[in-house]
Amino acid sequence: xxxxxxxxxxxxxxxxxxxxxxxxxxxxxxxxxxxxxxxxxxxxxxxxxxxxxxxxxxxxxxxxxxxxxxxxxxxxxxxxxxxxxxxxxxxxxxxxxxxxxxxxxxxxxxxxxxxxxxxxxxxxxxxxxxxxxxxxxxxxxxxxxxxxxxxxxxxxxxxxxxxxxxxxxxxxxxxxxxxxxxxxxxxxxxxxxxxxxxxxxxxxxxxxxxxxxxxxxxxxxxxxxxxxxxxxxxxxxxxxxxxxxxxxxxxxxxxxxxxxxxxxxxxxxxxxxxxxxxxxxxxxxxxxxxxxxxxxxxxxxxxxxxxxxxxxxxxxxxxxxxxxxxxxxxxxxxxxxxxxxxxxxxxxxxxxxxxxxxxxxxxxxxxxxxxxxxxxxxxxxxxxxxxxxxxxxxxxxxxxxxxxxxxxxxxxxxxxxxxxxxxxxxxxxxxxxxxxxxxxxxxxxxxxxxxxxxxxxxxxxxxxxxxxxxxxxxxxxxxxxxxxxxxxxxxxxxxxxxxxxxxxxxxxxxxxxxxxxxxxxxxxxxxxxxxxxxxxxxxxxxxxxxxxxxxxxxxxxxxxxxxxxxxxxxxxxxxxxxxxxxxxxxxxxxxxxxxxxxxxxxxxxxxxxxxxxxxxxxxxxxxxxxxxxxxxxxxxxxxxxxxxxxxxxxxxxxxxxxxxxxxxxxxxxxxxxxxxxxxxxxxxxxxxxxxxxxxxxxxxxxxxxxxxxxxxxxxxxxxxxxxxxxxxxxxxxxxxxxxxxxxxxxxxxxxxxxxxxx
Amino acid sequence: xxxxxxxxxxxxxxxxxxxxxxxxxxxxxxxxxxxxxxxxxxxxxxxxxxxxxxxxxxxxxxxxxxxxxxxxxxxxxxxxxxxxxxxxxxxxxxxxxxxxxxxxxxxxxxxxxxxxxxxxxxxxxxxxxxxxxxxxxxxxxxxxxxxxxxxxxxxxxxxxxxxxxxxxxxxxxx
Numbered sequence: 001x002x003x004x005x006x007x008x009x010x011x012x013x014x015x016x017x018x019x020x021x022x023x024x025x026x027x028x029x030x031x032x033x034x035x036x037x038x039x040x041x042x043x044x045x046x047x048x049x050x051x052x053x054x055x056x057x058x059x060x061x062x063x064x065x066x067x068x069x070x071x072x073x074x075x076x077x078x079x080x081x082x083x084x085x086x087x088x089x090x091x092x093x094x095x096x097x098x099x100x101x102x103x104x105x106x107x108x109x110x111x112x113x114x115x116x117x118x119x120x121x122x123x124x125x126x127x128x129x130x131x132x133x134x135x136x137x138x139x140x141x142x143x144x145x146x147x148x149x150x151x152x153x154x155x156x157x158x159x160x161x162x163x164x165x166x167x168x169x170x171x172x173x174x175x176x177x178x179x180x181x182x183x184x185x186x187x188x189x190x191x192x193x194x195x196x197x198x199x200x201x202x203x204x205x206x207x208x209x210x211x212x213x214x215x216x217x218x219x220x221x222x223x224x225x226x227x228x229x230x231x232x233x234x235x236x237x238x239x240x241x242x243x244x245x246x247x248x249x250x251x252x253x254x255x256x257x258x259x260x261x262x263x264x265x266x267x268x269x270x271x272x273x274x275x276x277x278x279x280x281x282x283x284x285x286x287x288x289x290x291x292x293x294x295x296x297x298x299x300x301x302x303x304x305x306x307x308x309x310x311x312x313x314x315x316x317x318x319x320x321x322x323x324x325x326x327x328x329x330x331x332x333x334x335x336x337x338x339x340x341x342x343x344x345x346x347x348x349x350x351x352x353x354x355x356x357x358x359x360x361x362x363x364x365x366x367x368x369x370x371x372x373x374x375x376x377x378x379x380x381x382x383x384x385x386x387x388x389x390x391x392x393x394x395x396x397x398x399x400x401x402x403x404x405x406x407x408x409x410x411x412x413x414x415x416x417x418x419x420x421x422x423x424x425x426x427x428x429x430x431x432x433x434x435x436x437x438x439x440x441x442x443x444x445x446x447x448x449x450x451x452x453x454x455x456x457x458x459x460x461x462x463x464x465x466x467x468x469x470x471x472x473x474x475x476x477x478x479x480x481x482x483x484x485x486x487x488x489x490x491x492x493x494x495x496x497x498x499x500x501x502x503x504x505x506x507x508x509x510x511x512x513x514x515x516x517x518x519x520x521x522x523x524x525x526x527x528x529x530x531x532x533x534x535x536x537x538x539x540x541x542x543x544x545x546x547x548x549x550x551x552x553x554x555x556x557x558x559x560x561x562x563x564x565x566x567x568x569x570x571x572x573x574x575x576x577x578x579x580x581x582x583x584x585x586x587x588x589x590x591x592x593x594x595x596x597x598x599x600x601x602x603x604x605x606x607x608x609x610x611x612x613x614x615x616x617x618x619x620x621x622x623x624x625x626x627x628x629x630x631x632x633x634x635x636x637x638x639x640x641x642x643x644x645x646x647x648x649x650x651x652x653x654x655x656x657x658x659x660x661x662x663x664x665x666x667x668x669x670x671x672x673x674x675x676x677x678x679x680x681x682x683x684x685x686x687x688x689x690x691x692x693x694x695x696x697x698x699x700x701x702x703x704x705x706x707x708x709x710x711x712x713x714x715x716x717x718x719x720x721x722x723x724x725x726x727x728x729x730x731x732x733x734x735x736x737x738x739x740x741x742x743x744x745x746x747x748x749x750x751x752x753x754x755x756x757x758x
Numbered sequence: 759x760x761x762x763x764x765x766x767x768x769x770x771x772x773x774x775x776x777x778x779x780x781x782x783x784x785x786x787x788x789x790x791x792x793x794x795x796x797x798x799x800x801x802x803x804x805x806x807x808x809x810x811x812x813x814x815x816x817x818x819x820x821x822x823x824x825x826x827x828x829x830x831x832x833x834x835x836x837x838x839x840x841x842x843x844x845x846x847x848x849x850x851x852x853x854x855x856x857x858x859x860x861x862x863x864x865x866x867x868x869x870x871x872x873x874x875x876x877x878x879x880x881x882x883x884x885x886x887x888x889x890x891x892x893x894x895x896x897x898x899x900x901x902x903x904x905x906x907x908x909x910x911x912x913x914x915x916x917x918x919x920x921x922x923x924x925x926x927x928x929x930x931x932x
Contacts, residue, residue, distance in 0.1 A: 014767030
């Protein structure tokens with residue numbers, strides 16, 4: 001049979017029409033599209049597809065942010081900043097945004113575990129809560145019975161609020177030791193300096209928002225220091241809040257941080273010489289007559305400007321690496337612009353002379369007379385809840401060395417760890433893993449199998465913060481009294497229990513003194529009692545009302561605060577005296593053998609390692625280098641050229657304490673004698689996204705501490721770089737890898753004589 | 759023979775055309791087969807005509823939001839934890855109780871669905887006083903729910919025009 005072209009085309013047309021028309025007859029290809037689900041359970045107040053928002057708190061490395069959480073069908077979907085909460089005023093950090101990913105993380109421990117193999121083998125078996133609790137109570141009873149209660153050690157994060165209160169009372173009444181772990185001791189060093197200089201009990205509010213001139217020594221306050229979200233808001237006010245001028249920011253640090261990258265000036269000071277530079281600026285201020293005379297007298301023991309002669313800018317230039325003209329100009333600006341604010345922290349306080357550096361830095365505030373004033377140093381008043389006013393300070397590095405020695409010496413029989421990871425977070429030079437390994441019984445309350453939990457005999461996983469009650473007295477506060485409240489916004493996803501409630505249950509079981517010290521049935525009860533105390537003050541942001549109404553309003557707002565309750569500077573003031581001789585830093589390693597200063601810094605995404613298990617944060621490009629998912633070492637271009645290093649070359653970074661490997665990133669904004677590495681990676685446990693990735697600079701940190709306070713001197717290590725011969729084909733970073741799409745026939749650049757294509 | 763072969767595609771084309779024209783004239787819903795078989799054979803007849811339950815008791819979202827929503831299995835169990843029924847009804851109730859025991863959801867086949875470019879909100883219609891039956895028909899007398907109105911744009915717009923409702927495009931297409 002022959003088929004003509006016309007017949008063929010007709011057949012095609014008919015078939016096509018039929019094909020199109022008859023698709024309507026078939027069942028829908030994707031059945032899912034036409035389904036509607038009856039959930040098994042849904043609270044009566046919830047409608048499918050409708051969202052509700054609840055206020056809560058997120059710790060964010062100690063900043064204490066107010067959040068609102070979007071709940072859809074009982075699932076937490078999104079965190080946003082609580083617009084009313086004074087600390088962050090509706091803004092939020094990337095870490096807080098990623099916290100919801102932690103709630104549904106596949107590596108969350110689903111329930112209590114007991115070690116079933118050899119310690120460190122990773123072999124655990126699931127047990128019931130009854131078994132787990134009984135075991136813990138048994139251990140505690142045994143110790144108390146043998147009069148060895150003092151050999152129990154409770155380790156927790158630098159906790160505040162009622163959770164800290166419960167833990168402290170538990171430890172005190174039982175007789176156990178309590179050690180709070182703050183990686184890098186950053187708050188501790190600032191707290192000591194502000195106490196010495198101003199006489200404050202608490203870290204003050206550094207009023208960046210109200211200042212016209214901010215001079216920051218090392219403090220990456222827009223990145224990772226203390227309360228970056230709050231300072232981020234304040235920074236906006238600094239720049240655009242003044243009608244007549246744009247506020248000025250000068251950042252002094254050996255390696256340009258996030259804050260340095262937005263500053264008007266980056267001053268690359270010699271590591272450890274921040275204090276000398278500050279004293280040099282003080283001398284120039286005093287010499288020009290711009291310094292507050294009374295403060296100068298107090299700081300120099302009435303010797304006046306003459307006491308600072310050793311620090312004149314010409315003599316200190318070689319030590320600090322900052323020229324005399326530069327110092328004089330900064331001093332002049334500091335003396336003339338009002339209000340001016342000077343802050344210091346991070347690496348500036350992380351030397352063997354760290355406290356002395358910070359004292360000199362903060363003393364500049366006294367010399368410009370900004371204490372208690374807007375745009376200056378504003379004291380934070382004590383909390384109206386007196387129990388929460390003074391949480392126990394964190395243990396310093398020196399304290400940790402002693403504790404690890406206790407563990408090795410058999411003086412710690414029971415170690416309980418909550419929200420702290422000292423096996424990872426302490427420098428490997430003091431071998432925390434080996435010390436913890438010597439403790440006969442280790443209990444962890446962590447939700448994840450981190451390095452410390454991997455050493456545990458018993459794991460009793462805690463709720464996620466979105467599943468739990470809590471409260472917080474932010475540190476630093478916003479300059480007035482505030483108590484934030486955290487509430488559960490989802491039903492617990494897994495078989496976990498609130499740590500605070502566990503403590504209360506255990507206390508009840510132990511009876512006696514311990515039970516008396518912790519009279520509440522649950523953390524919620526304790527919080528409701530605290531709410532009643534606040535209600536009794538008859539002031540603050542929560543509208544007055546009956547008991548129930550007040551509690552509801554309090555939770556709706558996310559906390560209680562009183563803007564009228566500003567703190568007053570203490571009468572006595574500080575006792576610090578400025579040194580007459582330069583406070584010099586000491587470093588581990590000689591300049592000949594180890595030519596570079598190692599500058600480690602908390603990573604913007606991963607902090608000091610506690611967020612490395614969240615893939616959203618692993619994939620967050622570092623703000624300065626845009627590198628993701630690994631560790632890198634930043635090298636100055638001149639140094640890189642001298643050593644024939646290019647980006648991607650894997651080098652061994654060697655210190656007297658150890659050696660790690662990382663690829664090179666050529667970074668212009670760093671001193672030629674400094675190399676920098678981000679913290680956060682190098683985990684050996686902690687889930688699939690964190691394990692065996694990158695390197696941990698804490699492994700090569702020298703175990704040096706500040707001479708005055710014993711805090712970790714994490715900037716006191718010298719290193720050398722050694723090529724390994726390996727290189728990465730491509731460093732995983734965002735910059736330079738997203739090329740514009742250029743179709744070949746439409747050139748981006750026209751050569752002479754070429755015509756544009758149409 | 760040649761003429762027969764040549765006629766087949768034309769006949770097919772013609773048949774399809776006739777079907778399409780008939781659908782258009784009678785406003786038959788685009789999706790053929792409007793009474794899908796549900797995982798649980800839920801009879802509105804018993805619940806509405808005998809038990810005299812209000813639509814909003816189960817479809818709680820109808821006066822509160824966009825979607826009327828279907829109730830959670832927990833809500834069925836308010837009564838069916840006690841009422842086990844008998845015969846075929848008993849068998850269907852047993853299915854619901856089994857699903858509840860497993861704490862699993864029930865995935866119903868949707869009967870009424872707008873395409874993605876249309877956003878329909880129940881709340882303003884219910885609050886304006888319109889009966890559910892206006893668009894959904896006498897659901898109370900349906901053993902298996904079917905779609906009885908075309909619910910195509912013309913259907914919506916003609917009712918809006920007759921009742922002073924908004925006819926602005928962006929009211930439903932945004």
